Amino acid sequence: MRPLLITNARLLDPASGLDAPGALLVENGRIASLAGAPAEGAEVLDAGGALLCPGLVDMRAALGEPGAEHRETIASAAEAAAAGGITTLCVLPDTDPALDDPALIEFVIRRGDATGSVTLLPYAAATKGCAGQELSEYGLLREAGAIAFTDGRRAIASARLMRLALSYARGFGAMVVQHPEEPSLAQGGAATEGELATRMGLPGIPAAAEAIMVARDIALARLTGGHVHFAHVSTAAALALIRAAKAEGLRVTADTAPPYFDLNETAIGDFRSYAKLSPPLRREEDRLAVLAALGDGTLDAIASDHQPRDADDKRLPFAQAEAGGAGLATLLGVTLAQVHNGALPLAQALGLVTCRPAALLGIEAGRLAVGAPADLCLIALERAWQVKAGQLPGKAQNSPFDGRALEGRVIATFKGGRRVFG
Amino acid sequence: MSGFSHPVLPGRHLLAIEGLEPPHISALLDLAESYALLNRQGKTQRDLLKGRTLINLFFEDSTRTRTSFELAGKRLGADIVNMSVSTSSVNKGETLLDTAATLNAMNTDLLVVRHSQSGAPALLAQKVDAAVINAGDGTHEHPTQALLDALTIRRRKGRLEGLLVAICGDVLHSRVARSNIHLLSTMGARVRLVGPPTLIPAEASRLGVEVHHDMRAGLEGADVVMMLRLQRERMAAGLVPSAREFFRFYGLDAAKLRHARPDAIVMHPGPMNRGVEIDSAIADDPERSVIGEQVEMGVAVRMAVLDVLARELRRNA
Numbered sequence: 001m002r003p004l005l006i007t008n009a010r011l012l013d014p015a016s017g018l019d020a021p022g023a024l025l026v027e028n029g030r031i032a033s034l035a036g037a038p039a040e041g042a043e044v045l046d047a048g049g050a051l052l053c054p055g056l057v058d059m060r061a062a063l064g065e066p067g068a069e070h071r072e073t074i075a076s077a078a079e080a081a082a083a084g085g086i087t088t089l090c091v092l093p094d095t096d097p098a099l100d101d102p103a104l105i106e107f108v109i110r111r112g113d114a115t116g117s118v119t120l121l122p123y124a125a126a127t128k129g130c131a132g133q134e135l136s137e138y139g140l141l142r143e144a145g146a147i148a149f150t151d152g153r154r155a156i157a158s159a160r161l162m163r164l165a166l167s168y169a170r171g172f173g174a175m176v177v178q179h180p181e182e183p184s185l186a187q188g189g190a191a192t193e194g195e196l197a198t199r200m201g202l203p204g205i206p207a208a209a210e211a212i213m214v215a216r217d218i219a220l221a222r223l224t225g226g227h228v229h230f231a232h233v234s235t236a237a238a239l240a241l242i243r244a245a246k247a248e249g250l251r252v253t254a255d256t257a258p259p260y261f262d263l264n265e266t267a268i269g270d271f272r273s274y275a276k277l278s279p280p281l282r283r284e285e286d287r288l289a290v291l292a293a294l295g296d297g298t299l300d301a302i303a304s305d306h307q308p309r310d311a312d313d314k315r316l317p318f319a320q321a322e323a324g325g326a327g328l329a330t331l332l333g334v335t336l337a338q339v340h341n342g343a344l345p346l347a348q349a350l351g352l353v354t355c356r357p358a359a360l361l362g363i364e365a366g367r368l369a370v371g372a373p374a375d376l377c378l379i380a381l382e383r384a385w386q387v388k389a390g391q392l393p394g395k396a397q398n399s400p401f402d403g404r405a406l407e408g409r410v411i412a413t414f415k416g417g418r419r420v421f422g
Numbered sequence: 423m424s425g426f427s428h429p430v431l432p433g434r435h436l437l438a439i440e441g442l443e444p445p446h447i448s449a450l451l452d453l454a455e456s457y458a459l460l461n462r463q464g465k466t467q468r469d470l471l472k473g474r475t476l477i478n479l480f481f482e483d484s485t486r487t488r489t490s491f492e493l494a495g496k497r498l499g500a501d502i503v504n505m506s507v508s509t510s511s512v513n514k515g516e517t518l519l520d521t522a523a524t525l526n527a528m529n530t531d532l533l534v535v536r537h538s539q540s541g542a543p544a545l546l547a548q549k550v551d552a553a554v555i556n557a558g559d560g561t562h563e564h565p566t567q568a569l570l571d572a573l574t575i576r577r578r579k580g581r582l583e584g585l586l587v588a589i590c591g592d593v594l595h596s597r598v599a600r601s602n603i604h605l606l607s608t609m610g611a612r613v614r615l616v617g618p619p620t621l622i623p624a625e626a627s628r629l630g631v632e633v634h635h636d637m638r639a640g641l642e643g644a645d646v647v648m649m650l651r652l653q654r655e656r657m658a659a660g661l662v663p664s665a666r667e668f669f670r671f672y673g674l675d676a677a678k679l680r681h682a683r684p685d686a687i688v689m690h691p692g693p694m695n696r697g698v699e700i701d702s703a704i705a706d707d708p709e710r711s712v713i714g715e716q717v718e719m720g721v722a723v724r725m726a727v728l729d730v731l732a733r734e735l736r737r738n739a
Contacts, residue, residue, distance in 0.1 A: 198623040199440065201540035201562030201600055206624075271541030315519055317539030319560070 003027045003039040009047035013368035014351030026374040029416035055087025055375030057366045059357040060303035067096025072308035072395045078115035080328040080394025082421035085377035085410040088365045089118050093125040094152030100125035100136040102144035109145050117420035121147040126165050142172045150177035157183045166226025175227035185209035190319040192280045196265050211237035218245045227251035232305050234260040234279045236289030243298045257305035258334035259400050261290045273314045273321035275400045301357035304331040308396030326396035336408035374417035383409040430730040435547045435554040438563045439604040458722035468499035476500040476532040481507045491534045494724035522549040553731040561595050568601035570723040574716050583610035590616040591650035591699050594623045598691045616640030620661040644682040648689045652699045665698050675701040687712045
């Protein structure tokens, strides 16, 4: 492959703090120089002043493959990811079959490599079949390439099992990712308990279901010395517990997803099932708390929490509709909305979708550094667009942001120096 | 009936009481009142909905509401079809939208829908050309029940404004309660909810009501005591330990009713669980119970709703 020189770019690397106009040279799929040194015979791309940052690292997405290819395939998700600037994608194991066998882990990694545009890093099932009964083979799964352990959308309900998972995973240097929701309080619920759910006559899930699980698992992290990571944290109460656990020095980390800092529960008004998510959208105070936690470092990452659903899953009475929203194409745009409205500095916001999840996962990604893989994202920061369900890249169209006007659009995505979008 | 120069309702469907303004409600009640009079005189208006098709689409069993709509439609001359769709089929949702497509193809004018899921009639309303009337959806709303309750109260008390209405029992699972809360507070009545904390929905006080867990205190000074049905499943779910405990603390008997105003009326949307939420002696007391009149007003209110929505169909034709 010819070397590639991207000139006239605003280079932004959240990890090093670099934010300066310049040029970036790619050789053999890796970043060869940030100094703008011209290379012999290089292809030159004029970025026209656009922002060049590391390709996004999305630490939580469900794909339809294997088992639900009618909703999304690895190929269609890769297309959406590339359009969203995502070059590394951690995929959930609660597929059909669940990713609880080394062969399945290898299968997903191989299918990701075959796309040529995105690295897929599969989580392995924390329990066999994600059924919450017995631990899966952490050692073998880790060797096969599992990035960490989780049961995906299902909380590991048994305290004893969670204790074992945290202890055992620690031996293999892996974290356990929890869906923080006490199942007995969430069962049958369709929306956050409160005035709105009462008005709509929807069965509620108390916001405390999240804090209860977070409190329990923090105690188990303290007991075991294991690393617990809470996915899509959405309530002020849970964030306060996580903040305190971090201050105590426990191995506790957390991410959130764009719906939880961009939308509140009113988005489900008129029984809009595209805004039915798990955890459910919260009240405004919680949304503000999530934003504050992104700002003060309590939250380590923003993940897309992509959950593909098709029309048959969603065109149902609200309580019967499936929870979950498509998120790959909107991860960056909705994150940047918080930059444009002044809630987060640009470098910090981009850090939450690049170097910080990469560091958490211990992977070589999410950085603009000489020698790093040339996974890059070129962004027109001020370019306006509108999210339109039905016209999103990829198969899944169930965006909770349907109709949302955004500013900041990916104009090109590079994977290993090769242009895969734009 | 005299024609209205402007629409009575804000939309072409009747999906909920929430969102209606006092003039909408008053106009419906006035019209229903005149239908009640005609019904008592044995007169009908069979030309009003002549040639109109009304489908009673019931995804949940109901004898009284369906019959009431059927009678109302017949008295106005509509062609009526009753469809009961089994809720036991696995793909309820598919059935719902498939049914919508089918009904649309049949050029239905008025669609009366009952469904076990909150929001189901609203979903259906997006997909059909017919005017949709919510005949009860999940734990969301049951607008015609609230209208008939209001009409009954208005006839007995002469007004709604300023009255104190106690809604008692399983408010959490009650669409009747939600519609009544919206209607009564919109019309200026004071609403109290009375029940054990496990059967009062979260943040109910934010709906503009007072919440009481002691029935005697809750009934103090009430003009209207509205009892709700307690389903057996609530005991199984552990929300209430037993029927006898519920009756002891929240069942309406003479002793508790003494705390209400001496001229307080007692209401129940039916069907009643005698000895669970209401004592037979109260339910059958002609001085206090207006349960029979509620059923009578049900037909009149539904005639008014069908009439008003059919006018809208004509206006938009």
